[in-house]
Amino acid sequence: xxxxxxxxxxxxxxxxxxxxxxxxxxxxxxxxxxxxxxxxxxxxxxxxxxxxxxxxxxxxxxxxxxxxxxxxxxxxxxxxxxxxxxxxxxxxxxxxxxxxxxxxxxxxxxxxxxxxxxxxxxxxxxxxxxxxxxxxxxxxxxxxxxxxxxxxxxxxxxxxxxxxxxxxxxxxxxxxxxxxxxxxxxxxxxxxxxxxxxxxxxxxxxxxxxxxxxxxxxxxxx
Amino acid sequence: xxxxxxxxxxxxxxxxxxxxxxxxxxxxxxxxxxxxxxxxxxxxxxxxxxxxxxxxxxxxxxxxxxxxxxxxxxxxxxxxxxxxxxxxxxxxxxxxxxxxxxxxxxxxxxxxxxxxxxxxxxxxxxxxxxxxxxxxxxxxxxxxxxxxxxxxxxxxxxxxxxxxxxxxxxxxxxxxxxxxxxxxxxxxxxxxxxxxxxxxxxxxxxxxxxxxxxxxxxxxxxxxxxxxxxxxxxxxxxxxxxxxxxxxxxxxxxxxxxxxxxxxxxxxxxxxxxxxxxxxxxxxxxxxxxxxxxxxxxxxxxxxxxxxxxxxxxxxxxxxxxxxxxxxxxxxxxxxxxxxxxxxxxxxxxxxxxxxxxxxxxxxxxxxxxxxxxxxxxxxxxxxxxxxx
Numbered sequence: 001x002x003x004x005x006x007x008x009x010x011x012x013x014x015x016x017x018x019x020x021x022x023x024x025x026x027x028x029x030x031x032x033x034x035x036x037x038x039x040x041x042x043x044x045x046x047x048x049x050x051x052x053x054x055x056x057x058x059x060x061x062x063x064x065x066x067x068x069x070x071x072x073x074x075x076x077x078x079x080x081x082x083x084x085x086x087x088x089x090x091x092x093x094x095x096x097x098x099x100x101x102x103x104x105x106x107x108x109x110x111x112x113x114x115x116x117x118x119x120x121x122x123x124x125x126x127x128x129x130x131x132x133x134x135x136x137x138x139x140x141x142x143x144x145x146x147x148x149x150x151x152x153x154x155x156x157x158x159x160x161x162x163x164x165x166x167x168x169x170x171x172x173x174x175x176x177x178x179x180x181x182x183x184x185x186x187x188x189x190x191x192x193x194x195x196x197x198x199x200x201x202x203x204x205x206x207x208x209x210x211x212x213x214x215x216x217x218x219x220x221x222x
Numbered sequence: 223x224x225x226x227x228x229x230x231x232x233x234x235x236x237x238x239x240x241x242x243x244x245x246x247x248x249x250x251x252x253x254x255x256x257x258x259x260x261x262x263x264x265x266x267x268x269x270x271x272x273x274x275x276x277x278x279x280x281x282x283x284x285x286x287x288x289x290x291x292x293x294x295x296x297x298x299x300x301x302x303x304x305x306x307x308x309x310x311x312x313x314x315x316x317x318x319x320x321x322x323x324x325x326x327x328x329x330x331x332x333x334x335x336x337x338x339x340x341x342x343x344x345x346x347x348x349x350x351x352x353x354x355x356x357x358x359x360x361x362x363x364x365x366x367x368x369x370x371x372x373x374x375x376x377x378x379x380x381x382x383x384x385x386x387x388x389x390x391x392x393x394x395x396x397x398x399x400x401x402x403x404x405x406x407x408x409x410x411x412x413x414x415x416x417x418x419x420x421x422x423x424x425x426x427x428x429x430x431x432x433x434x435x436x437x438x439x440x441x442x443x444x445x446x447x448x449x450x451x452x453x454x455x456x457x458x459x460x461x462x463x464x465x466x467x468x469x470x471x472x473x474x475x476x477x478x479x480x481x482x483x484x485x486x487x488x489x490x491x492x493x494x495x496x497x498x499x500x501x502x503x504x505x506x507x508x509x510x511x512x513x514x515x516x517x518x519x520x521x522x523x524x525x526x527x528x529x530x531x532x533x534x535x536x537x538x539x540x541x542x543x544x545x546x547x548x549x550x551x552x553x554x555x556x557x558x559x560x561x562x563x564x565x566x567x568x569x570x571x572x573x574x575x576x577x578x579x580x581x582x583x584x585x586x587x588x589x590x591x592x593x594x595x596x597x598x599x600x601x602x603x604x605x606x607x608x609x610x611x
Binding site: 011014018020080081103106 | 387388391392394395396397398399400402403404407409410414417418421424425
């Protein structure tokens, strides 16, 4: 899952990035409103963490623009503005959640997980497809009770595929949602990662290749 | 009810009226009774004859005596009517007095009602008494202006608290996020930890400065200054020495141009701090290799301190807001300064009876001027132009 952090406080961004990447997300950063705007236009994000007091623009305005452009990204407003009318306005302008600074990082992660599973109909932080089980809170993956050690990117790819079992997911889509903006779009990194993932799963045909279209996680046959 | 002004005014008014009316009526009664004789009729018997024929004895009175008797009757009537009138007047004056006092005191009731409704948290309401310009309207207007001042003081206070809590939240969030996401994470790398510690350290320093500045502004508002005779040039000189090292570290030179005999009364620590705040900004904003000019002198009877830098300068619109609390120029938001420095300067200078001014054009540096009254006082307001040419 790919996140955009819009925040002008560099020291805060550093910590958020480290924490979010460790939680298995691809993270892009924008330090002001215009660059955030540009990144939202160019890339596809699953979720945006949005500060309201931004240089070069207002967070509410940015939120409206995102919604007007019809992007389905989830938005969490993360701000020091704790007044009731700000919170109400934030949610009314299209934010999915509103978090007042200072916040506890585990809470932020929990809210991110909660919003991201809304799209896939997940009810808790645990996702299960056939024998595959993934705990997004603990970052644990197991297949038929056997736990697997995955790299963050392998985890990201598997998580993304598990939210869409039976659907064909293209390499570009994986690149958009699992890798951040610093990745060269022409590398074979997706192919290599999927290859490694298959090897670790040790089960043939669990991740199928649909020729010239992408990959598909096999739905449980039962 | 006995303790209300309305009751007392009514009783006093009708009592006075009663006494006056009693005096008038009594006077009239007395005067009338003095100028007329009143004796009872004495009857005598006289023999009456018709011709020579004796008719017998008859009662007779003298005409004078009849007049006197009429007077007696009149006086009695006068007395009765006077007493009746007095009684009627007393009752009527009580009623009229009650109504009149109520009308006069109605504005007071409306003032009371409105002030009762005004809560400490909602100072928006005003009495806005209508009617002619009289004492009560003056009172109501005075209360209204007092409420204006209270309201603006309250909202300034609330604004300060809002701003301060907002400003304190940023470093708090940074500390919290770094502790949660990096320092408390068991699998964080050594590199990440070192970085997070440095960030937390920076944020803590920022909070410390902010809290100190906030306390400084609160103190300046609260207590009186420790006033003493001082030489302004010496105060500026000390502040320059304080900033010589940080300036040199940035390759910035501070030149001094201090006049002699600039004597005034004030708090030298506070004034040094205000000059130091100006120098701190100048050092921060000067390009490497730049020059800061610190000068002090006397113009039109006013003492002044001026600090000029070669920094980026200020836009016209920003010049009015530069002394506001927590104001920071658009590009300097990432700098780790609190935005309180110039607000403190203004507070110190204004509490000395002086005024602050800034002269600047975008891209041409800025000159900050502090106008201060000399020891022997000064007429009028400080000059509008910059004393530094």
